[in-house]
Amino acid sequence: xxxxxxxxxxSESDLVNLxxxxxxxxxxxxxxxxxxxxxxxxxxxxxLEAKLAKLEAKINKLTEGK
Numbered sequence: 001x002x003x004x005x006x007x008x009x010x011s012e013s014d015l016v017n018l019x020x021x022x023x024x025x026x027x028x029x030x031x032x033x034x035x036x037x038x039x040x041x042x043x044x045x046x047x048l049e050a051k052l053a054k055l056e057a058k059i060n061k062l063t064e065g066k
Contacts, residue, residue, distance in 0.1 A: 028057075 010018075031053065038046030 028053075 032050075035046050035050045035053065039050060
């Protein structure tokens with residue numbers, strides 16, 4: 001079996017956007033994990049932060065198309 005490598009041409013701005021999206025998604029996942037962990041420990045502010053994060057996500061989705 002040989003290793004076949006494919007090269008895909010992508011513009012610099014598309015690459016930057018792709019990396020930005022990956023980083024943003026990773027940060028959101030880690031933030032949710034941390035909030036969940038804090039909520040399990042009984043931290044009241046973590047529960048508020050979780051609700052705020054959900055609201056921010058909804059707002060971001062609504063404003064993406066504009």
